[in-house]
Amino acid sequence: MKVELRNLTKIFPSRNKKAGGEVIAVNDFTFTIPDGKLVGLLGPSGCGKSTTLYMISGLQKPSSGQIFFGEEDVTTLSPENRGVGLVFQNYALYPHMTVKQNILFPLQNLKGKDKMTKEEMLERAYEAAKLVQIDELMDRKPSELSGGQQQRVAIARALVKMPRVLLLDEPLSNLDARLRLQTREEIRRIQKETGITTVFVTHDQEEAMSISDMIVVMKLGVVQQVGAPQEVYDDPANLFVAKFLGTPPINVFKGRVAGGKLYLAENAVLDVPGVEDREVFVGIRPEGFNLDPEGPMVCDLKNVEVMGRDMSVVCEHPASVNPLVRAIINSDNKVDLSKAKVSYSLKPHKVFIFDAETENRIRF
Amino acid sequence: MVDSKHQWKAWLYLLPAIILLLIFTVWPIFNTVRMAFTVYWDAEAPAGFDEDGMQLCDENGNPLWGKYQGYTISKDLGNKKLADDDPAKVKFEFGLDNFIHVLTYDGFWTIMKNTVILCVLTVPLSTFLALLIAVCLNAIKPLQRVLQTIFFLPYVTNSIAIGMVFAAMFNIVGVNTTDVAASTSVGIVNTVLMVFGLDPINWINQGSTYWANIAVMVIYIVWNALPFKILILLGGLQSVNKQYYDAAKIDSTPKWRVFTRITVPLLSPMIAYVVITGFIGGFKEYTSIVGIFGEKMQPPGAAVGVPVLQTMVGYIYDNLGNAEGVASAAALLLFVLIFAVTLVNLGVSKKKTHY
Numbered sequence: 001m002k003v004e005l006r007n008l009t010k011i012f013p014s015r016n017k018k019a020g021g022e023v024i025a026v027n028d029f030t031f032t033i034p035d036g037k038l039v040g041l042l043g044p045s046g047c048g049k050s051t052t053l054y055m056i057s058g059l060q061k062p063s064s065g066q067i068f069f070g071e072e073d074v075t076t077l078s079p080e081n082r083g084v085g086l087v088f089q090n091y092a093l094y095p096h097m098t099v100k101q102n103i104l105f106p107l108q109n110l111k112g113k114d115k116m117t118k119e120e121m122l123e124r125a126y127e128a129a130k131l132v133q134i135d136e137l138m139d140r141k142p143s144e145l146s147g148g149q150q151q152r153v154a155i156a157r158a159l160v161k162m163p164r165v166l167l168l169d170e171p172l173s174n175l176d177a178r179l180r181l182q183t184r185e186e187i188r189r190i191q192k193e194t195g196i197t198t199v200f201v202t203h204d205q206e207e208a209m210s211i212s213d214m215i216v217v218m219k220l221g222v223v224q225q226v227g228a229p230q231e232v233y234d235d236p237a238n239l240f241v242a243k244f245l246g247t248p249p250i251n252v253f254k255g256r257v258a259g260g261k262l263y264l265a266e267n268a269v270l271d272v273p274g275v276e277d278r279e280v281f282v283g284i285r286p287e288g289f290n291l292d293p294e295g296p297m298v299c300d301l302k303n304v305e306v307m308g309r310d311m312s313v314v315c316e317h318p319a320s321v322n323p324l325v326r327a328i329i330n331s332d333n334k335v336d337l338s339k340a341k342v343s344y345s346l347k348p349h350k351v352f353i354f355d356a357e358t359e360n361r362i363r364f
Numbered sequence: 365m366v367d368s369k370h371q372w373k374a375w376l377y378l379l380p381a382i383i384l385l386l387i388f389t390v391w392p393i394f395n396t397v398r399m400a401f402t403v404y405w406d407a408e409a410p411a412g413f414d415e416d417g418m419q420l421c422d423e424n425g426n427p428l429w430g431k432y433q434g435y436t437i438s439k440d441l442g443n444k445k446l447a448d449d450d451p452a453k454v455k456f457e458f459g460l461d462n463f464i465h466v467l468t469y470d471g472f473w474t475i476m477k478n479t480v481i482l483c484v485l486t487v488p489l490s491t492f493l494a495l496l497i498a499v500c501l502n503a504i505k506p507l508q509r510v511l512q513t514i515f516f517l518p519y520v521t522n523s524i525a526i527g528m529v530f531a532a533m534f535n536i537v538g539v540n541t542t543d544v545a546a547s548t549s550v551g552i553v554n555t556v557l558m559v560f561g562l563d564p565i566n567w568i569n570q571g572s573t574y575w576a577n578i579a580v581m582v583i584y585i586v587w588n589a590l591p592f593k594i595l596i597l598l599g600g601l602q603s604v605n606k607q608y609y610d611a612a613k614i615d616s617t618p619k620w621r622v623f624t625r626i627t628v629p630l631l632s633p634m635i636a637y638v639v640i641t642g643f644i645g646g647f648k649e650y651t652s653i654v655g656i657f658g659e660k661m662q663p664p665g666a667a668v669g670v671p672v673l674q675t676m677v678g679y680i681y682d683n684l685g686n687a688e689g690v691a692s693a694a695a696l697l698l699f700v701l702i703f704a705v706t707l708v709n710l711g712v713s714k715k716k717t718h719y
Contacts, residue, residue: 059610080616092607096629105625106615161615 001070001164001197003033003056008065010051010221025051027221029065033199033214038191040208040229041201042244043218049201052218053167056199058082069164082165085158085196089170091150093142099153100138103128106161128160131190148179152186159194166191168200172207184211205245209233217241234349239359242283242352248312248328252321255282255353262353265319269297270346272353272364279356281321286312288350289327291335295345299325304335311335315342400692403459462693471670471679478675481578482585483646490586491638494593499627501594502601512598519591527655530584534567534656568656570665574672577663581673585652589645593638600634601627636713640706647702650677676701 008029014021026048033039041049054060056067058079066075074082093102103125107116116124129135132152142150151171158166171187172180188211191198202208208215209229217224217232217240225237236242242250253264257275261268264282289297291313299315302324306312313327313335327344329335335342353362466472501511518526535551554564566572567580608630612622628635653661653673661671661678671678676698683691 057614059613079610079613084614086611086614088607088611090607092605092611094608094611094626094629096632105617109616109618109621111616157615 002035002068003165003197003199004066004068005029005031005033005052005056006066006068008052008055008067009063010048010055010060011063024221026055026062029221029223031216031223031226033197036195036197037213038188038198038200038211040212040215041199041218042205042208042215043203043224044244045203046220047218048221049203049216049218050169051221053086053169053199053201056165057084057086057167059086083161083163085161085163085166087151087154087158087166087168087171089173091142091154091174093150093153093157095142098139098141099129099134099145100125102142102153103138103156103160106157110161124160125156128156131159131193132156132186146179147175148183151175151183155187155190159190159196163196166194166196166198168198170201170203172202172204180207187211206247209245217244219244236283236352237361239281239283239354239361242354242361246285248286248326250283250285250352251325251327253282253284253317253319254321254356255280255319257353262351264297265317267296267298270348270351275353275362275364280362281354281356281359282319283352283354284346285350286326286328288347289313289329289344290347291329291333291342292345293343295343297344297346299342299344301335301337301340301342304337306331313342396692396695398692399689400462400696401458401460402689403461462689463697465690466679466694466697469679471674474670474672474674475676475679478673479647479649482581482649483643485578485582486585486589487639487642487646489582490589490593490642491635493586494590494597494638495628495631495635497590498594498597498601499623501598512594515594516591518588519595523588523651524655526588527584527652530580531568531656534580535569568663570663572663577657577673580656581649581653584656585646585649588652589642593642596634596638597631600631604630632713632717636709636717639713640709643705643709644702647698647705648677649675650681653678 008026009024010026012023012025014023029048029052041052043049051060055062058074058077058081062075066073068074069082094105097105104121107121107124110116126135126138129138132155134149134152134156137145137149137153142153145153151174155168155171168187172183175183184207187198187200200208200212212229214227215229215232216226219240225232225241227235232241233245236245239252243252256263256278257272257280258277260271260273260275262270262272262275262280262282297317299317301313301315303314304311305314309331310328311331311333313329315325315327316323317325353364354360355362497515501508501515504511533552534554551567553567557564565576567576604627608626609622612626617625653675657663657673660666661673661675663672666672676694680691680694680698683694
């Protein structure tokens with residue numbers, strides 16, 4: 001099921017009428033989620049990603065704009081009639097029901113031609129439970145399950161009625177690091193197996209990048225960039241997106257373009273043909289540095305952290321916005337810690353320059 | 365754990381509360397138990413009269429001597445005059461006589477009947493109504509605070525005062541209470557009944573039926589019990605995670621099913637609480653009846669003897685002053701009864717309650 005958002009806007013009225021100051025949670029969001037894809041809504045807290053999800057679910061009404069499921073306009077349809085499955089951030093499993101009762105619950109609500117017999121319902125419930133591998137736990141109460149198991153029950157409950165769209169709100173935020181890795185693979189697998197169009201919300205860029213077919217990066221209610229994860233990572237539209245994606249985060253410098261060359265603290269570090277002379281922000285991915293004794297970029301060496309396959313070279317640079325500059329270098333290379341300086345040459349495709357005023361990308 | 369050197373400080377801070385508790389809680393409880401098991405009699409006092417006003421006599425018709433404080437009992441002392449310092453003259457005894465007296469009291473089954481009828485009618489009714497009102501209150505936004513306050517008013521109003529208002533509402537106003545048939549104007553309840561073309565009912569006046577009396581009591585008790593229950597249930601409702609309702613909405617759950625399958629189970633601890641306290645309140649019913657029917661605890665003009673609407677607490681008050689031992693025994697029996705019913709309640713709710 002294709003999901004289309006057209007000029008979707010959500011404005012929350014201000015609590016204090018005199019003070020004014022309504023909040024625009026989502027601002028003019030237009031986006032089409034292709035059928036059967038897994039899409040991650042990504043952004044810092046307060047960027048409107050959950051609001052967008054809740055508008056798709058119908059639990060919140062958009063202030064303006066439209067939502068289509070396929071060709072059907074569902075904007076004014078109540079959540080009951082949208083046929084979506086929603087996995088809540090803290091799962092919202094009914095605590096007084098067993099796993100089985102939780103999963104059966106949506107099926108027991110079906111009416112008319114969709115009404116099922118008890119056997120059919122049980123069969124469907126066990127099917128969904130098998131899919132998320134909790135069929136052994138059917139008679140437990142949610143309080144007797146681990147966080148990861150509860151999360152899978154929540155997914156099973158959302159899936160059992162075969163929703164047109166599956167929505168997940170920060171599905172991994174309550175899990176520990178190991179379980180998070182495992183569960184995100186699981187979500188990917190389940191989504192692939194069922195082929196249900198899935199939207200999930202997260203503030204964790206790594207999570208979004210690792211399992212999404214597409215990611216939508218949002219900031220303060222405005223969509224910043226949409227695309228395949230690698231595409232967005234390699235080609236950020238603005239400084240915000242560049243900073244938001246990637247671990248360790250991108251290194252940001254204040255720089256200047258003059259005569260087709262990029263200057264960082266009076267040193268020309270890279271040729272940037274075709275860019276007008278101006279003040280810029282420069283983003284360099286940690287993997288964008290090559291150790292090069294003759295390299296144009298000279299930093300004060302602080303520390304080297306070895307991480308096995310790679311090492312992280314920590315240094316200082318006068319033009320850097322952050323106190324430290326971090327470069328990820330293949331650990332085959334050697335860095336002489338006794339020296340005070342380290343020199344790099346830069347990989348041009350890992351260097352992004354942004355207008356100092358608008359912070360928009362300037363391509364070269 | 366507090367440093368043992370400074371423990372005396374902790375005790376010092378607790379002292380005022382401990383002293384008050386000892387005086388007003390522990391000592392009365394201890395005293396109640398002591399008095400309930402103590403049979404006290406004065407061998408020279410006449411044994412007195414039984415409940416029918418007959419002098420207590422032995423099988424030969426001779427008046428008996430020996431008046432137990434608490435109640436009169438036939439105990440043959442041989443009508444001997446005792447010296448003032450004779451230890452037999454004033455005697456304390458440990459015994460169960462007070463309890464036997466309560467259990468053999470003519471009105472005991474009246475008390476049980478009234479208690480059971482009132483509990484069985486008022487507890488489910490008030491719980492159900494409170495749940496309904498709490499759910500409705502919780503669902504509305506405007507005026508919620510105002511309505512909450514209005515619903516809470518009975519709780520902060522003196523129950524005797526409410527009782528008098530109820531008595532007026534259910535009264536047959538402006539009529540000589542000895543001649544109901546001559547009534548021309550009636551209380552507001554009967555006025556409303558007459559507006560709908562129904563005959564006025566003699567609710568609480570002379571000649572009123574037991575069930576009319578009970579109906580008034582049920583209405584009064586339910587109305588009086590609502591605020592506390594609404595408060596508890598509304599508090600419970602407001603602490604229920606809204607996401608359960610969102611989840612139910614997403615799953616297209618009909619409203620009634622949301623209520624029965626989600627709201628009620630999630631509220632079950634609070635429901636169990638109001639039911640249990642409701643039963644306890646039902647067993648202790650007294651002021652409500654006095655408020656409407658007065659201290660006689662029955663409609664005016666009813667036969668002398670066991671009051672029609674007698675309750676355990678009423679019986680305890682009746683015996684205070686002249687038979688503390690009996691009052692104490694009755695209080696202990698009431699405690700045992702409430703304890704037993706509460707245990708049963710807890711046992712049932714354990715199976716049905718989700719905590």
